[in-house]
Amino acid sequence: MSHHARFTGKVVLITGAAGGFGRRAAERFADEGARLAISDVAADRLDEVAQELRRAGAEVVAEAGDVSQESTAERLVAAALGAYGRLDVALNNAGMAHPYLKLPDIPSATAEKVIAVDLMGVFYAMKHQLPAMERQGGGVILNVASVAGLVGAPLLSVYAAAKHGVIGLTKTAAVEYARRNIRVNAICPSFADTAMVKDELAHMRGGPEAALERVLGAIPMRRLASVDEIVAAMLQLCGPESAFITGVALPVDGGLTAA
Numbered sequence: 001m002s003h004h005a006r007f008t009g010k011v012v013l014i015t016g017a018a019g020g021f022g023r024r025a026a027e028r029f030a031d032e033g034a035r036l037a038i039s040d041v042a043a044d045r046l047d048e049v050a051q052e053l054r055r056a057g058a059e060v061v062a063e064a065g066d067v068s069q070e071s072t073a074e075r076l077v078a079a080a081l082g083a084y085g086r087l088d089v090a091l092n093n094a095g096m097a098h099p100y101l102k103l104p105d106i107p108s109a110t111a112e113k114v115i116a117v118d119l120m121g122v123f124y125a126m127k128h129q130l131p132a133m134e135r136q137g138g139g140v141i142l143n144v145a146s147v148a149g150l151v152g153a154p155l156l157s158v159y160a161a162a163k164h165g166v167i168g169l170t171k172t173a174a175v176e177y178a179r180r181n182i183r184v185n186a187i188c189p190s191f192a193d194t195a196m197v198k199d200e201l202a203h204m205r206g207g208p209e210a211a212l213e214r215v216l217g218a219i220p221m222r223r224l225a226s227v228d229e230i231v232a233a234m235l236q237l238c239g240p241e242s243a244f245i246t247g248v249a250l251p252v253d254g255g256l257t258a259a
Helices: 020-031 043-055 070-084 108-136 157-176 195-202 207-217 227-238
Strands: 011-014 035-038 060-062 089-092 139-144 182-189 249-252
Touching: 011 020, 011 070, 020 035, 020 043, 020 089, 020 227, 035 043, 035 070, 043 060, 060 070, 070 108, 089 108, 089 227, 108 139, 108 157, 108 182, 139 157, 139 227, 157 182, 157 249, 182 227, 195 207, 227 249
Parallel strands: 011 035, 011 089, 035 060, 089 139, 139 182, 182 249
Antiparallel strands: none
8 A cells, every 4th residue: 555545444436447547546546545346337357457456455346337227326336335334435437438420420329328328327326326425424426527528529529418417417416415525526537548549549530640639739738648647636636635625627638628
């Protein structure tokens, strides 16, 4: 365990924990003393991550499932409460994008799936996390939105709509639960160096190199975020040093939304 132990004994729930931000967040929270309840739709990869975390000394319960099904949210909260008796932090990180297409070209079934995962998934998560936190007298929820939740995202209209929706849920829940000692925030990363982003760039007009140039052109710092930079902001927002921060949608975007 590192010398930072902000989360000693805290129970931290993470969705989408088998890759990208979620996996790194699980490692970092565990390093700082947290006990974990993790989920992902990819059951085999989730199992591998759980085993690795346990080998590194962490307490972990893992519950595979699709966040677009309400039963998944219910099972994961129940698993955390069953194993540890409480739930201190929920990182609602699971999400998906869709191919870069103008709005009329997005298949309606794709649009429905993105809304189901990215928006309804967060709604179901909070629907089950908030009552558990209220019963124990407090907690922290951090929803992973996107800069696409703050500004338009050409060729990603439905993804942007879902992420704008996540910010609406975040701000409203923050106000509803402000006097219940539950903080609710959203983090809004721009492109980071993850598999999901590499996959997106590969399918963009003109190929990955040209696509990357266009993406970087919109970011004043002219680079992608590292996964660690995003995860550090996640931990900070969930930590005791952020005790008076609630209802924010924090861009971590190299200046993109300021430009």
